[in-house]
Amino acid sequence: MIKPDLIGKLLPVLVCAGLLASPAPSGLLAAQKAKAPRAPISIAVDATEAPRQLFHAHIVMAVAPGPLTLYYAKWIPGEHGPNGPLAEVAGLKLQVDGAPLAWQRDPVDMYAFHVSVPVGARSLTADLDFLSPAGEGVYTSGRSTTAELAILSWNTVMLYPRGTPTDDLTVTASLRLPAGWKLASALPIAHQGGETVDFAPVSLTALVDSPVLLGAHMRTVTLGSTEPVHQIDMAADTEGALEVPADFAPLYQKLVAETQAFFGGHHYRDYHWLLTLSDHTAHFGLEHHESSDDRTDEKSLLKEDLRRGLAGLLSHEYAHSWNGKYRRPAGLMSPDLQTPMDGSLLWVYEGLTQYAATVLPPRSGLWTPEYTRERIAQIAASLDYQPGRSWRPLADTAVAAQTLGGLPGEWGSWRRGADYYDESVLIWLEADTILRQKTNGQAGMDDFCHRFHGGTGGPEVKTYTFDDVVATLNADAPYDWKGFLTARLTSTDPHAPLGGLNASGWKLVYTEVENEAIKDREERSKSTDWSFSLGLQVKEDGAIRDVIPGTPAYKAGVGPGMKLLAVNGRAWKKEWVDAALREAKAGKGPIELLVESSDYYKTFSIDYHDGPRYPHLERDPAHPDLLGPNIASHAGKR
Numbered sequence: 001m002i003k004p005d006l007i008g009k010l011l012p013v014l015v016c017a018g019l020l021a022s023p024a025p026s027g028l029l030a031a032q033k034a035k036a037p038r039a040p041i042s043i044a045v046d047a048t049e050a051p052r053q054l055f056h057a058h059i060v061m062a063v064a065p066g067p068l069t070l071y072y073a074k075w076i077p078g079e080h081g082p083n084g085p086l087a088e089v090a091g092l093k094l095q096v097d098g099a100p101l102a103w104q105r106d107p108v109d110m111y112a113f114h115v116s117v118p119v120g121a122r123s124l125t126a127d128l129d130f131l132s133p134a135g136e137g138v139y140t141s142g143r144s145t146t147a148e149l150a151i152l153s154w155n156t157v158m159l160y161p162r163g164t165p166t167d168d169l170t171v172t173a174s175l176r177l178p179a180g181w182k183l184a185s186a187l188p189i190a191h192q193g194g195e196t197v198d199f200a201p202v203s204l205t206a207l208v209d210s211p212v213l214l215g216a217h218m219r220t221v222t223l224g225s226t227e228p229v230h231q232i233d234m235a236a237d238t239e240g241a242l243e244v245p246a247d248f249a250p251l252y253q254k255l256v257a258e259t260q261a262f263f264g265g266h267h268y269r270d271y272h273w274l275l276t277l278s279d280h281t282a283h284f285g286l287e288h289h290e291s292s293d294d295r296t297d298e299k300s301l302l303k304e305d306l307r308r309g310l311a312g313l314l315s316h317e318y319a320h321s322w323n324g325k326y327r328r329p330a331g332l333m334s335p336d337l338q339t340p341m342d343g344s345l346l347w348v349y350e351g352l353t354q355y356a357a358t359v360l361p362p363r364s365g366l367w368t369p370e371y372t373r374e375r376i377a378q379i380a381a382s383l384d385y386q387p388g389r390s391w392r393p394l395a396d397t398a399v400a401a402q403t404l405g406g407l408p409g410e411w412g413s414w415r416r417g418a419d420y421y422d423e424s425v426l427i428w429l430e431a432d433t434i435l436r437q438k439t440n441g442q443a444g445m446d447d448f449c450h451r452f453h454g455g456t457g458g459p460e461v462k463t464y465t466f467d468d469v470v471a472t473l474n475a476d477a478p479y480d481w482k483g484f485l486t487a488r489l490t491s492t493d494p495h496a497p498l499g500g501l502n503a504s505g506w507k508l509v510y511t512e513v514e515n516e517a518i519k520d521r522e523e524r525s526k527s528t529d530w531s532f533s534l535g536l537q538v539k540e541d542g543a544i545r546d547v548i549p550g551t552p553a554y555k556a557g558v559g560p561g562m563k564l565l566a567v568n569g570r571a572w573k574k575e576w577v578d579a580a581l582r583e584a585k586a587g588k589g590p591i592e593l594l595v596e597s598s599d600y601y602k603t604f605s606i607d608y609h610d611g612p613r614y615p616h617l618e619r620d621p622a623h624p625d626l627l628g629p630n631i632a633s634h635a636g637k638r
Contacts, residue, residue, distance in 0.1 A: 003139055004130050006442065006563020007440050008137045012143050012500050019051055019393065029299055031413060031619060034565060035292055037043075037057055037402065039061075039062070039161070039164050039168060039169045039170065040059040040061070040169065040170045040171075040172065040201075041060070041160065041169060041171045041172070041176075041204070042058065042059070042060045042061075042160060042171070042172045042173070043058070043060075043154075043157070043171060043172075043173050043174075043175070043277065044173075044174045044175075044176070045057050045058075045152065045173070045174070046058075046176050047150060047152060047175060047176060047177055047178065047448040048131070048176055048177070048178050048195075048215065049152035049178075049451050050145045050146065050152075050178060050214070051108075051146070051148070051150075051178065051271075052145075052146050052524060053131060053132040053133070053134050054129060054131060054132065055129065055132060055141075055156070055157055055314060056127070056128075057097070057126075057127070057128050057129070057130065057157035057158070057466060058125065058126075058127050058160055059126040059127075059128075059158070059450070060123060060124070060125050060126075060161075060273070061123065061124055061126075061161060061301070062122065062123055062124075063096065063117050063121060063122065063123060063124045063161075063593075064121075064239075065117050065118060065119045065120065066117055067115075067116055067117075067120055068114070068115050068116070068117050068124070068160070068303065069106075069112050069113065069114050069115075069161070069162040069346075070088055070103075070112070070113045070126070070159045070160065070161060070163055070299075071112055071113075071159065071160055071161070071336070071337065071338050072084060072089060072111045072113070072158070072159055073109055073111075073156075073158060073160075073208065073338075074086075074111040074138055074336065074337060075206070075334060075338060075339065075340060075341055076139065076153075076155055076178055077208070077209065077334075077337075078286050078287045078320075078324070079137075079139045079140070079286070079405070080289070080341065080343050080346065080401040080402060080405070081138070081401065081402035081405050082340070082402060083138050083139055083140070083141050083405065084111060084140075084155060084156075084337070084437075085130075085137065085140065085141035085156055085210055085348050086110060086111055087611025088131040088132065088133060088141075088156070088196045089129070089130060089131075090128070090129045090130075090131055090493065091127065091128055091129040092113075092126065092127070092128045093127045094122065094124060094125070094126050094403035095124070095125045095623055096117055096118060096121040096124050096125075096542070097120075097122060097123060098388070098464075099118075099123050101115055101117070101118075101124065102115070102298035103115045103172075106200070109482050110222045111160070111338065113159070114340075118602055122237055126159050128157070128159070128357075128466075129430060130157045130518070131529060132145045132150070132156075132317070133380040134369050135169045136282075136406070137282060137406070137408040138282075138405045138524075138535070139282070139284055139286055139405075140153040140155060140156055140286070142281070142284065143280065143281050143282045144281055144282065145281070146278055146280045147279060148215055148216045148217055148235075148236075148238070149213070149214065149215030149216065149217070149235040149237065149272070149276065149278060149281075150214050150282060151211055151212070151213055151276060151293060151295070152175065152211060152212040152215075153208075153211045153212075153293070154173070154207045154208050154210070154211070154213065155208045155337065158204070158207075158208070158447045160204055161312070162336075162338075165335040165336060165338060166203065166204040166205040166208070166335070166336050166533055167204075167205045167335075168203070168411070169200070169203060169204040170201050170203060170204075171200075171201065171202060171203070171204050171207045172186070172198075172199070172200075172201045173198075173199045173207060174196060174197060174198045174199065175199070175212060175214075176195055176196045176197075177195045177196075177197065177214055177551040177608025177612065178195070178214075178216070180216055180480045181195075181214050181215055181216050181557075182218045182221065182271060183197065183213060183214040183218075184212070184213045184214075184233030184274055185199075185210055185211065185212040185213065185272070185274070185291070186270070186271075186272050186288065186289075187199045187200070187202065187207070187210045187212070188200040189302050189528075191374065193497065195314075197380045198544075199432075204293065206289075206459075206606065207286045207287050207326045208337065209290075209325075210288060210290070210291060211286075211288065211293045212237050212273060212274075213274040213275075213276065213293075214235070214427070215231055215235030215236070217235060217236050217237070217238060217239050217242060218232050218233065218234065218235045218242075219233075219234045219242040219243075219244070220232070220234070221234070221244060221248065221249050221252070222249075223249055223252050223253040223256055224253050224256070226265070228268065228269055228270045228271065229270040229271075230252075230256050230270070230271045231270075231271075231272055231273075231597075232252065232272075232273045232275055232314075233272050233273065233274050233275065234275045234276075234277060235275070235276055235277070235278075236276075236277035236298060237277070237279075237280065237298055238276065238298070239277050241277045241298045241299065241301065241302070241456070242277070242301070243301060243436070245301065245307075248301065251311075251364060251365050251366050251484050252314070252364075252366075254364040254365055254366075254635070255311075255314070255315060255318065255361075256318075256359060256362040256367065256400075256634050257632065257635040257636075258363040258364045258634060259315070259318055259319060259356070259360055260635075261321075261446075261634045261635040261636070261637070262319075262356060262359075262360060262363075262434050262446055262634065263319075263323075263450065263453040264453065264454030264455065265288075265453075265454050265455045265456035265457075266322070266450065266456060267321065267322065267325075267326040267458065267460065268289060268290040268319070268321055268459055269458065269461060270289060270290060270460075271290055271291065271317070271318070271321065272290065272291040272292075273291070273292055273294055273314055273317065274291055274292065274293050275294045275295075275296075275314075276292060276293075276294065276295040276296070277297070277298050277299075277300055277301065278295070278297075278298050279295065279297060279298045280389070281295050281456065282295060283295050283296050283297070283318060285313045285314075286317075287317050287319040287320030287321070287324055287325060289325040289326075290459060290460045292317035292318065292320070294313055294314060294315060294317055296309065296310055297524070299565065302584055305519070305520040305523050305524070306524070307362075308366070308367060308371065308386075308520055309357040309520060309524060311361045311364075311366035311367060312357050312375075315360045315361050315364075315366070316353055316354060316356070316357035317324075317356040319353045319356040319357060319360065320353050321561065322449075322453040323348070323349065323352050323353045323356065323453060323458075324349050324350075324353060326453060326459075326460065326461065326462060326463070327452060327453050327461075327463075327464055327465065328340070328461050328462070328463055328464070329344070329345035329346075329348065329349055329464060329465070330342075330350070330463040330464065330465055331343065331344055331345060332345070332349065333461060333463050341402075342399075342401055343398050343399055343400075343401040343402065343448075343468075344398055344466075345394070345464075345465075345466065346401055346420045346574060347394060347398050347400070347420040347423075347424045347427070347489065348424075348469060349462075350420055350421050350424070351421060351423070351425070351428065352424065352429065352449075353422050354421045354425050355424060355428035355429065355445070355451075355525065356378065356420060357374065358372070358379075358425050359372075359631050361628055362377065362631040362632075363631060363634055363635070364633075365633075366396040366415075369628065369631055370516075370633075371397070371516055371517065372474060372631050373506070373616070373617040373627070374516045374517040374518075375517040376425070376429075376501070376617060376627075377508060377515060377517070377615040377616050377617045378517040378518050378521070378615060379422045379423075379425055379426065379455045379583040380498055380508050381424070381508060381510075381531075381532060381615030382422070382502060382531070383419065383422060383496035383500070384495055384496040385413065385421050385532060385535075385548055385551075385632075386413045386416065386496075386507070386548075386621065387413060387414055387494060387548065387549045387550055388413055388414045388415055388416035388491075389416065389491075389492065389496070390413075390492055390494040391492045392416045393489060393491055393492055393494060394419055394420060394423050394424075394488065394490075394491070395431070395490055396491040396525065397414050397416055397417070397418060397419045397420050398420040399572070401418060401420070403420050404417050406442070407560045408580055409545040409546050409547070409560070410545065410546060410560035410561055411427070411546065411547075411560055411600070412546050413531075413546055414546045414548075414549050414550065423496065423497070425486070425498060426496060426498065426500055426501065426532050427500070428445060428500075429500035429501060429504065429554040429627075430488075430497060430499050430501075430503065431445060431448075431473065431481075431500070431627055432444045432445040432481060432500065432504075432626070432630065433478060433485070433500045433503040433504055434477070434484070434500075434503075435447070435448070435473070435476055435477050435501075436626055437442075437503070438477035438478075438479055439476065439477050442477040442478055444630070446475060446634060447476050448472055448476060449473050451470075451475055451476065452464075452472050456590050458609070460491070466482075466485075466491050467482075469481075470482045470485070471484070475547060485541075492564075493555075495500075501563075501617070502620065502623065503623060503626070504623070504625070504626040504627040504630070505620055505621075505623040505624055505626055505627060505628075506615075506616050506617040506618065506619060506620055506625075507620045508615055508617065508618075509615070509616055509617070509618045510532060510613040510614060510615055510616070511613070511614060511616060512582075512611055512612045512613070512614070513614060513616070514612075514614050515614040515615055515616060518614065518615075526539065527540060527545060528538040528574050528579075530553075530577065530612075531546075531548055531583055532550075532613040532614060532615060533552075533608065533613045534551065534552055534553045534591070534606060534608060535547060535548040535550070535551020535552055535553040535578075536548070536551070536553040536558060538564050538572075541563075542563045542564040542565060542572060543561075543562075543563050543564075544558065544559070544562045544563065544564055544595070545561055545562065546560050547559055547560055551607055552606045552607065552608035553593075553604075556593075556604040556605060556606045557604050558593065558595065558604050558606075559597075561597070562596065562597040563593040563595060563596045563597070564593060564594075564595055565579050565594045565595060565596055566589075566593070566594040567578050567591065567592070567593055568583075569592070569594075572593075580614055581608075581611050581612045582611055582612065583610055584608060584609050584611070585610060586609035587609070589606075589607065589609050590605045590606055590607045590608070591605075591606045591608060592606070592633055593606065
């Protein structure tokens, strides 16, 4: 979820008080139209109480007498679901020409508010508070403020009239900051006076596509000195979290070069990563056309494992500017923020982006080739140990994307989650090997991306269908691409599609040596993963997060939601479980787990003797190494 594109160049503007801003999208789809956006709206947001999770919004719009329906945004681009945080809206009051106006919520569509505008009325004002979530939530419904920073997503504070496409609604926005805070955004600033910032008018589409990062501790890293401008705007809860390693800017400057070499051209004027470094906000990435909303751990610049995770996040969101924002499935292109979206092609929208975020970090030097192979091994093994694939094809995880966000981990391997991300990495890797085989090495996925996403221009959206994907693949190498993709998307084979990995000259193996990518994930999630041995995942406090059906722990009767207390009679720790695995392999089994479940205690005896098992990639000399060249630098080679 996340991303950018290019045309006219505007330099970032450094305004008084050191407030940094830069140009924003000018209507996206509206930029392609001959007519200018109409139906003006103004919104003034007071963020001075953001440190205590409170935003105040004042909206003014022109109206005509008669029935009027106001919408609160429901389907947010990039979130793939009806996630608009409606429950956090409070204090809604409407007026027309200064007189109170009664409103009534639609009894079926909770996001619609009906009013009757009296004769002679010319303008309507709406005042509302947004109670920024303090707990768990999905994307812009997640926690977005701390005592020292905030992220304003305009969809959370906006009402707009039904009946006019969001491309055709012109919005003039202003924002009042807490004293001493600064901001960063892709929106162009028209004026700043004191703590109040006035933005230039844009379409409602562009406004919602342009979040604002604000905070007391901010730093900007500019990547290179040429146009278009690329910069990483960072806010953190402490100044120390903004300490940038010496190689940070050069590596991300290389990421820009490698990404543009991968896709060809760009479709944005400038690009901003809006990076939130905090342990107290929701963690995710959400793509926008000329920026991305990236939220991660406070120490992500300081710890090596977190830096590797950050590289994957920022690569993914940047690639979305081409794949997801510029080229977008027709089913995900809506005229407003209420029309339901069709996620059938998310295996392209998100899956191809995830593939890009797998090959671009090593090409840029952000990951080593060895670590990249560990990451691919983790993906392949995790999918191969997912029994839910025997009943639920990959295509259904995309179609049902709106039901999969924010689900608990319990029984995740049987339910399946948003697998259109990682499984698509394997599918596009296989497509790359087919292209190379059919063209004697003359074409690969980079060539597909050049045809599909290439060229240079301003922010715009070009939609596509499944047939367009097939036709573009055939343009590089005639083949039964429709049959190939359909088979992968509809398969209920219990095993992951490893054909591309094998054809790339590598095979999935298991050893007792821990996988570095899994170790990173364990560190971030505060859990331990024994999926490939016992078949369970355990949180830091001993809570059993998941048990994989068919594995030894599952057969013994262990289930998610139980809490691990001891292994072989000793209070559990990761090292004691690992020791028990080795002892059982040496013939001292079975392994006994003492667990607590709903105030009851039980010991499960697990008959497992294969020791610790972790996935890795091993070179297969029977096939040429196609993976190595694929993850090597490509910039300047075309």
